[in-house]
Amino acid sequence: MRIRTSLAIATAAGAVALGAFAVPAAQADEAPAAAKVSSFVNGVKADAAAKAGAKAGVRSGVRYVDGDVTIDKVTVNGNEDIVAGTSAVKTVNIYVTATDPEGIYDADAMLWHGTDFENDVDGAVIPEQEADCDYWSATSATCKITVKVDPKTDLWDSMLAGKWNVYAAAIGNDGDLMQDDSYKNVWIKRAAQITSMNAAPEPVKKGKTITATANLSRASWSYLKYYGYGSQSVQLQFAKAGSSTYTTVKTVKTSSTGALKTTATANASGTWRFYFPKNGTTSAATSAGDYVAVN
Structure with missing residues (x-):
């Protein structure tokens, strides 16, 4: 995602606000994960809105799922389980392949744990840098997103072991946006x-x-x-x-x-x-x- 440093600002933009992710006070330990997810998704939407506006000249809002951009494939950690011990940070590569008739502008991905994307997120692993995209045709690209799983910060409780969800998003050169909050699952396991x-x-x-x-x-x-x-x-x-x-x-x-x-x-x-x-x-x-x- 090309506006990684603008995620915090994006949460204040009414046109792209995510309106959910309210976390009960009793779940204080889980709140940082929900906040990270909310900020990340708002940033993806803001990126798509900016691209659409840049091409269309005048445009408000953003198309969340419509348009003709598609996510064709997502691969996480070479399709292997992610194994975390007690101290070493695990580097995980996520590859998102996407297609749009106008070409691909960008793609992004993250990992989250919980039962509901908008109301129950208790774990999140967010990339810190832009995706590295290989534009291998006029209409398609494969983007590598790197995340780092730190057991000291991201895995705050052993109950997070097991099935996680993979959020994936792709943006076309025309600003079309496709996002899937659970494109596939990945397992993060205790070593x-x-x-x-x-x-x-x-x-x-x-x-x-x-x-x-x-x-x-x-x-x-x-x-x-x-x-x-x-x-x-x-x-x-x-x-x-x-x-x-x-x-x-x-x-x-x-x-x-x-x-x-x-x-x-x-x-x-x-x-x-x-x-x-x-x-x-x-x-x-x-x-x-x-x-x-x-x-």
Whole structure:
């Protein structure tokens, strides 16, 4: 969006005011997200209005959804889940492909969390810079919008983990505007990790039992620390010496504190590890491998 620095001013423009996004006082922690979304959308509308006015000479207001501009495709983070830990900022690229008979002027996108775009927004990730557009034909363009997901500011509570909405907008050279508050969904997940992996004894006689232990934890955005992830199904896997292919030996559950402990029969030398498949709120995780020689 070409007027990124004018978003705050745009909220005062009556012709483009968004009139909603009222947030109850009890939801004070959520208010900044709703305010960011409101300001962002007003800025998109103001940008389209300015472009329409520049071409038409005189024009008031803005066409919100009508016109012949279309959004053809939106790709977020390479169609992969967005995984956030407790400190590192995650850079996410959003690509918006759009078409208009008059050509594309600009496109924009953001991520938001909530149940209703106008009345219940409790999380938002907004781009801070203009889109970088590749005008690959006279009528079409693909614009890259970069957002940064900061667990310290954007993910203020762990309840934000899971499904988010992708807002996308495109503006034609004639000022036509298409915007979709939920063009598609993307999942922002809490990072998981498996630590302290150990398989023992080492070495071991063929046919004897080895004991594998580890700990599964996941990021808490509420407290910016990792805590044990209890009652989760985790796979114990094994790869024979000289092979990088792992097979699942058994599935076990973590304790209430995320601890893992199980046994298996050692029939060949190789590497043991634990693997946790992703779920709706938490990323997948793989432990370090522990090699056990069989005599």
